[in-house]
Amino acid sequence: xxxxxxxxxxxxxxxxxxxxxxxxxxxACLEGRVxxxxxxxxxxxxxxxxxxxxxxxxxxxxxxxKMITPDPKPTALDLAPNYDGKVxxxxxxxxxxxxxxxxxxxxxxxxxxxxxVKQGTLLVDVLKGLGNNIVSDDKxxxxxxxxxxxxxxxxxxLRRELGFRTFINTVEKLLSPFGARCIAxxxxxxxxxxxxxxxxxxLGFENFVIIKGVEGGIEPLTDKPTLYMGRDGIxxxxxxxxxxxxxxxxxxxxxxxxxxxxINRSILKGDLKGPFLNWSLLTAGFLIYAAGxxxxxxHGYKIAEEEFFKSKFI
Numbered sequence: 001x002x003x004x005x006x007x008x009x010x011x012x013x014x015x016x017x018x019x020x021x022x023x024x025x026x027x028a029c030l031e032g033r034v035x036x037x038x039x040x041x042x043x044x045x046x047x048x049x050x051x052x053x054x055x056x057x058x059x060x061x062x063x064x065x066k067m068i069t070p071d072p073k074p075t076a077l078d079l080a081p082n083y084d085g086k087v088x089x090x091x092x093x094x095x096x097x098x099x100x101x102x103x104x105x106x107x108x109x110x111x112x113x114x115x116x117v118k119q120g121t122l123l124v125d126v127l128k129g130l131g132n133n134i135v136s137d138d139k140x141x142x143x144x145x146x147x148x149x150x151x152x153x154x155x156x157x158l159r160r161e162l163g164f165r166t167f168i169n170t171v172e173k174l175l176s177p178f179g180a181r182c183i184a185x186x187x188x189x190x191x192x193x194x195x196x197x198x199x200x201x202x203l204g205f206e207n208f209v210i211i212k213g214v215e216g217g218i219e220p221l222t223d224k225p226t227l228y229m230g231r232d233g234i235x236x237x238x239x240x241x242x243x244x245x246x247x248x249x250x251x252x253x254x255x256x257x258x259x260x261x262x263i264n265r266s267i268l269k270g271d272l273k274g275p276f277l278n279w280s281l282l283t284a285g286f287l288i289y290a291a292g293x294x295x296x297x298x299h300g301y302k303i304a305e306e307e308f309f310k311s312k313f314i
Contacts (some may be wrong), residue, residue: 014049022058030066030151036158043159043166051167053198060171060203066151070143070178076106077291078180080173081217082188083112083145085120089214090251091260092276094126094134095267095313096219096283096304101139103284103307105291108178112145112153115169116160118215121256129261134268134313141178148177174199182207184290188216193229207231207292214251219283220297222247222275228297230289243298245282248275268313281305 017025025042028034034042046055079097097107111122124142127134146153152172159166170192173185183205187193193210200208212227213219220226225239240247253259266272267280285300294300 014045016049016052017055017058019054019058019061022055023062024058026059026062027065029155030062039155039158040162043162043168046167047164051170051195053195053202056167056171056195056199057202059167060174060199063149063152063171063175067149067175067177068147070141070148073106073108073141073178074181076108076141076178076180076182077287078176078178078183078185079107079109079123079218079287080176080183080185081123081213082186082215083115083169083172084118085115085122085125086215086217086256087118087120088252088254088256090253090256090263091121091123091126092219092251092264092267092280092283093123093217094130094260095264095280096287097123097127097140098134098268098313099280099284099304099308099311100287100291101135102311102313103288103303104293105287106138107135107140107287108176108180109140109142110145110148110175110177111142112156112172114156114160115172116163117165119160120215121260125257126260126264129257130265130268143177145172149175170196174203176203176205181205182291184209184211184218184287186211186213186216186218188212190227193227193235197229197233207290209286209290209297211286218286220247220279220286222249222251222279228286238297240278240282243301245278245301246275247279247282251279265314270313277308281308 210229211218225237229235281304282301284304286297288294288300289297
């Protein structure tokens with residue numbers, strides 16, 4: 001495998017793969033034609049070298065060739081935060097999803113359990129804790145990676161054993177298995193904004209938002225302005241204080257699942273107002289904006305606010 005030789009040199013001489021080389025190598029990995037030793041070397045070398053947009057696009061194309069596509073939802077928004085979940089902060093996404101769906105946003109989601117590095121609590125765990133009545137089935141659908149791409153899911157044991165973030169953490173968020181043409185996704189590190197932006201363009205998404213949020217996810221930060229990038233490719237900063245929005249001072253928790261269920265239930269019952277409700281509405285605002293139904297996250301926030309106070313959720 002000639003392309004593999006490019007990734008077996010000393011660090012300063014590692015070479016980038018072409019799109020086709022990356023696609024072919026990833027396809028071989030998914031088909032079990034690459035040993036665990038070589039797969040480890042592939043993941044490690046790419047982490048050391050840093051992945052190009054072409055390499056990531058080739059890898060995504062290889063994975064998509066192996067995907068079992070669920071019923072298509074092209075008009076939906078794909079909700080695509082980090083797959084490894086949360087371990088130290090509350091979720092506000094469940095109530096935000098419920099509010100955004102009432103504002104006319106159809107949402108798809110995909111996930112896998114036990115993804116490194118955090119192997120944390122997932123959005124679907126909190127939604128399950130809240131019960132199935134907060135979002136109707138025609139407005140929210142989710143699929144487990146083991147179902148829509150078993151060959152990619154089969155690499156999880158090796159990823160857990162390695163214990164570091166690999167290019168798979170980057171690309172699995174962008175697979176949009178339901179074929180949604182809008183996406184809300186996230187980055188851990190600021191330099192990834194441009195890389196993800198170009199990938200989303202190449203993948204043909206019609207509208208999107210990329211957010212550097214809480215624990216590398218989609219939810220806006222509560223202690224400082226949130227960086228985000230929309231379809232125009234301009235990196236912006238959303239400062240809730242400038243818009244008069246008060247957010248929670250402390251969202252840390254030692255019990256992510258239980259406390260997230262409690263907070264989101266209280267919001268949807270109408271028992272919790274103030275900073276936590278504002279955080280939920282702002283998160284919903286980002287989703288409404290990503291779906292192309294608002295001109296800005298703040299405009300989305302105002303739409304979410306109006307929808308919340310005229311709807312009954314629980």
